[in-house]
Amino acid sequence: MVPSPPSNHLAIQQFLASVLSQRGPSALPYSEDTKWLIRQHLLSLTTTSPSLEPKTATFTHNDGRTVNLLQADGTVPITFASVTYNIPVIIWLVESYPRHPPCVYVNPTRDMIIKRSHPFVNPSGLVSIPYLQNWIYPSSNLVDLARELSSVFGRDPPLFSQRTSPNPNYHPNQSSFESGGHTGGGGGGYPRPSVRTPQHPPPSPYGSGGGVVAGKVEAEDAAEVYKSKVINMLVENVHGDMLRFRKTREAEMENWFSAQALLRGREEEVNKGLKEMRDKMEGLELHLQVVLMNTEVLEAWVRENKGKLKGGSEHIDVDNTFECVDVLSKQMLECTAVDMAIEDVVYSLEKAVQEGAMPFDQYLRNVRWLSREQFFNRATAAKVRAAQMQAQVAGMAARAPRYAT
Template sequence: MVPPSSTPPPNSQRTLQFLSSVLSQRGPSSLPYTEDTKWLIRQHLLSLVSDYPSLEPKTATFTHNDGRSVNLLQADGTIPMPFRGVTYNIPVIIWFMESYPRYPPAVYVNPTRDMIIKRPHPHVSPSGLVSIPYLHNWIYPSSNLVDFVVNLSSAFSLDPPLYSQRRPNPNPTPSPSINYGHHPPPPQGPRLAHFAAGPYPQRVQPPKQLQAPPTSTDDVAEVYKRNAMNKLAEMVHGDIIGMRKAREVEMEGLFSAQAVLRRREEETNKGLKEMQDEKEALEQQLQFVSMNTDVLDSWIRENEGKTKNLGKNNVNVDETIHCVDVLSKQMLDCTAADLAIKDAVYSLDKAVQNGAVSFDQYLRNVRLLSREQFLHKATAAKVKEAQMQAQVANMASRISHFVS
């Protein structure tokens, strides 16, 4: 992991602007979260920073165990840890992985140079990775960051994870050591980190609920007033947590509805595209039918005068139909010859059955007629292929005429 690439100011408005800016980026510099969870991540971070201003949202590069690096959001700072009547600040980094919020964040204790991690520790590995039951039992959307920090602070208060290293002192003075009950450290061993340098003060004022009970000299009215304010604050905090959970459930329902609407949008677009394709195909068929209609109308106009001679007796059947070109005339001759040969073979079959033609003569005539019929059929197939090519060329010229 490397130092963060960008850090927003601690101001709440600036924090909102920072989160809106980094989560709205697109392209190669965009964060690897899905679009339907970016708004939810922003709300979670704003709620966390509102309750714990010592945590600041940042973006930094996270390196996975497989060596893959990715730019992610993190909350860097300290969380309070009450211990023996005193509240200490524990430095942590909360990483929001690509699968957040459906899966829990990755949390690391971030000791300074004069701190060391207690070994062994039930909830912190030697690398600083935090593992508490709240993370293992993370259930979206009921689990949230604020409750997680509360549970983490409670777990650390039972067993602090950090100690400060004792430095040589030319004038040593006796300093008390902290006894943990089971394994007390030696007199010169590590002691609980007070974080006296940098952004971690030696100690902070304990929260109100951890303060000692009032002495007899306190004013009774002030005591009642302070207790009432504490009770009211607890009730408001509980109501806020309930409202937050209700809103998260509502947002989950809205996300599900959004997914359904997107799926329906895709189906509608697919149906619309199919209808457009069908419309284009029908328009092409309409153009083809229109061209054939023009051809038939032209043929009717050209042959309309020939119907006047049908009622007369001097009608020549061979002159009734005229072929438009040589290919049509050749196709007509081949078809007529093919049909005539079929009739001749049929007549030969009847004749040989009746005994009018000998069997040898029948075979010789059928062989000759079959050879001639094959030649006519082959010629007709070639003529048909030539007519198809001519028809395609004619249609192409007509389409170009209509388009122009």
């Protein structure tokens, strides 16, 4: 159910809060991050232009789609030939508002017609003024749009009255349109709001209140016509200059964005290379500590064994030349020796079987027993190796302050 249109500022606030907070199928098709901005735009518009009231109505797109949208329905005041008139308009807030401009229509009654060949209003009533064409989010807003509509329509009114008889009860600066709700419709390939029934004669610059014969464009004052054409020409020139300036600036911005993206890519490459160099430096420092530690161990060994070779090399016991420094090293040496010895025995057994010196069943029994022994020695060697690695890391951590640079 669509809420009834508001009649004062407090009611407008409540109305907007109600329609913009709806969820589900009845929710308005605006993104959540823009609903607050839409509310503020409409409240500012109704404050500066009380004749424009926010409503919800059905809008029909060119492709036939219908959607429930917010609109500002009412009149905008203009001054033409020193007389104030009210031009009925409808400002539709499309789904992508405020990132894209609203859709504005003049809304003539049955006693009014749209001026032919108007520079900013097509025969369907669609308004296309420079402010809409140059809409820039977030600086553009509905208040400035309403002022621009009053200014542009004041120079060249888009509506004419079809009434030929004056109405003495009509005053030109009075609004001729009720603000009751209605829904929009489509016709002739253009999305159009429906026409409402006026209660008073329409305020037209070419009606009885303007002092000019209705529908007679030829009777306009020549100076006013010339002035209007010159102003329109100036507006078109300024609009063209603004479009060219905007395209130039957009091209420059694209170039800057491309340069920025290139610099960001190079920054990522430099950071990646710097990280790799730091990791490599840390690895080299760790390797340097290991080399220094091993160098110290070898130098100590050389100092201890340097005098053993002088004068007694023929009496050196090869088996006792190298001594294990700890229990783990001795156990690793024994396990490794047994493992290699078993490899040699298995190789010799294979040769014996191939030459026929040993029965095959005896060969299998020996290999089974040797393999079991080799497995246990290899498992013991793996555990000893893990213990030695842990001890080496602990020793490096203890010696690290000595080799720190």
